[in-house]
Amino acid sequence: MRFRVGLGFLVPFVLAGVTVLSVLVTDRALALLHPGFAQSMEARLALLCAVSGGVCFAASLITFRWLTGPLERFLKRAREINVLSDVAERDTGDKPATDPAILDDLFMQVSNVLSALDAKALFPDIVCHSRPMREVLTRAAKVAQSDATVLITGESGTGKELVASGIHSRSRRAEGPYIAVNCAAIPDQLLESELFGHERGAFTGAVSAKPGKFELADGGTLFLDEVGDMPLATQAKILRMLENGECTRVGGTKAKKFNVRVVAATNRDLRTMVAERTFREDLYHRLNVFPIHIPPLRERREDIPALVQHFLERQGHDLHCAPEMLQLFISRDWPGNIRELANHVERAAVLAEDGVMRPLPEQTSRGETAHADDAASDATPGHPTAEHSPTGQTDIDTYLAAMERQMICAALQQSGGIQARAAELLGIKPRSLWHRVKKLEINVGEYKEG
Numbered sequence: 386m387r388f389r390v391g392l393g394f395l396v397p398f399v400l401a402g403v404t405v406l407s408v409l410v411t412d413r414a415l416a417l418l419h420p421g422f423a424q425s426m427e428a429r430l431a432l433l434c435a436v437s438g439g440v441c442f443a444a445s446l447i448t449f450r451w452l453t454g455p456l457e458r459f460l461k462r463a464r465e466i467n468v469l470s471d472v473a474e475r476d477t478g479d480k481p482a483t484d485p486a487i488l489d490d491l492f493m494q495v496s497n498v499l500s501a502l503d504a505k506a507l508f509p510d511i512v513c514h515s516r517p518m519r520e521v522l523t524r525a526a527k528v529a530q531s532d533a534t535v536l537i538t539g540e541s542g543t544g545k546e547l548v549a550s551g552i553h554s555r556s557r558r559a560e561g562p563y564i565a566v567n568c569a570a571i572p573d574q575l576l577e578s579e580l581f582g583h584e585r586g587a588f589t590g591a592v593s594a595k596p597g598k599f600e601l602a603d604g605g606t607l608f609l610d611e612v613g614d615m616p617l618a619t620q621a622k623i624l625r626m627l628e629n630g631e632c633t634r635v636g637g638t639k640a641k642k643f644n645v646r647v648v649a650a651t652n653r654d655l656r657t658m659v660a661e662r663t664f665r666e667d668l669y670h671r672l673n674v675f676p677i678h679i680p681p682l683r684e685r686r687e688d689i690p691a692l693v694q695h696f697l698e699r700q701g702h703d704l705h706c707a708p709e710m711l712q713l714f715i716s717r718d719w720p721g722n723i724r725e726l727a728n729h730v731e732r733a734a735v736l737a738e739d740g741v742m743r744p745l746p747e748q749t750s751r752g753e754t755a756h757a758d759d760a761a762s763d764a765t766p767g768h769p770t771a772e773h774s775p776t777g778q779t780d781i782d783t784y785l786a787a788m789e790r791q792m793i794c795a796a797l798q799q800s801g802g803i804q805a806r807a808a809e810l811l812g813i814k815p816r817s818l819w820h821r822v823k824k825l826e827i828n829v830g831e832y833k834e835g
């Protein structure tokens with residue numbers, strides 16, 4: 386900006402030069418075309434005024450835009466910060482704006498907005514609204530730039546494989562192969578040959594030589610899923626491969642070097658397994674270079690409304706989720722995590738009537754709320770109870786935020802994305818809705834019709 390203002394001092398001189406040049410050129414051209422023109426002083430004066438006026442006007446417009454462009458951008462940014470400070474003020478009461486707590490809060494809010502945008506841009510297939518999930522994706526984005534081995538932990542169905550493939554596609558190896566092996570799904574006696582390949586005749590049935598997954602992943606990423614289910618003998622070979630990048634086919638004699646980045650995942654507690662000597666400690670440390678823990682869905686219920694929408698779209702359904710159904714989804718504990726939620730959404734979509742998914746009578750009469758299989762649960766369906774936000778402050782906050790999001794999304798859906806109308810439906814001021822939409826990072830555009 387300072388550079389532009391500095392250059393701005395040259396503008397009058399450039400302007401004068403351009404004007405004189407334009408007048409001279411036009412004057413000469415008209416004199417050549419109409420010999421009488423050169424004799425008429427009035428005509429020449431009129432020409433001088435018209436050309437210099439035109440040039441000055443055009444040049445001032447260009448200069449003005451040139452100088453004010455960065456200023457506008459600066460003012461826009463200042464306005465955004467001002468809005469965020471408004472939010473902080475609302476959330477923090479009468480504390481002075483210089484209070485370090487407010488500044489911290491403000492900083493957190495700014496970095497949250499940025500990290501949510503980053504996460505969405507970097508991992509478009511991964512639905513992520515909650516803070517814990519944003520942290521997961523921030524870590525994933527950081528480690529993707531390196532070749533470090535990653536260990537992803539989390540309960541079954543939390544999205545470990547999705548994050549692993551996201552890391553690959555954001556890495557320098559994205560053009561290379563991404564090979565996934567589920568160690569728990571392959572019988573122990575076949576796992577080594579699957580991972581390292583085998584030579585012809587290495588064992589009964591090995592009628593031809595076959596490359597292993599390490600070999601196939603050369604130049605790319607190997608995803609070792611359920612790594613905790615690997616037999617100890619195979620663990621030793623994997624360790625060797627990780628240490629020197631070499632492996633030998635079963636029945637082979639020559640070791641070959643491969644350039645493979647390993648991302649491993651497990652839903653088991655590897656530290657306990659190490660203590661019980663069922664998992665090698667050296668391999669645990671070798672894998673755990675960069676740990677990423679994905680929290681279970683019940684610890685990030687804010688993600689549920691967006692996940693429901695995501696699965697409806699992914700399954701090609703043009704359906705609306707009734708608020709009481711969404712409330713049911715939000716209040717359950719989901720022991721099978723996102724995979725289980727996806728299955729339930731699919732089932733509810735099949736049973737939807739008039740384009741709306743509603744809870745089945747047996748779901749409501751059974752009191753299917755916080756604990757899906759807990760028949761003894763006496764929670765009233767569709768209403769948050771102490772059981773749904775069992776112990777701490779965080780649970781209550783998370784639960785309330787999910788409720789707030791759900792109500793706002795339903796109102797936006799109903800109003801076709803018109804915020805003033807949605808605010809009316811919710812009985813709040815448009816400004817208050819606007820703040821909430823910002824805080825919860827709801828994409829209003831998604832609800833706009835047409």
Ligand SMILES: Nc1ncnc2c1ncn2[C@@H]1O[C@H](COP(=O)(O)OP(=O)(O)OP(=O)(O)O)[C@@H](O)[C@H]1O
Pocket residue numbers: 510511512513539540541542543544545546547548610652695723724727
């Ligand atoms: N944040 C998310 N956004 C969208 N879809 C998700 C998300 N997390 C998980 N899924 C979907 O949920 C399903 C289960 O995810 P995934 O297979 O990655 O889980 P996992 O933790 O690897 O499970 P397991 O431990 O059983 O192998 C997949 O269909 C995946 O696409």
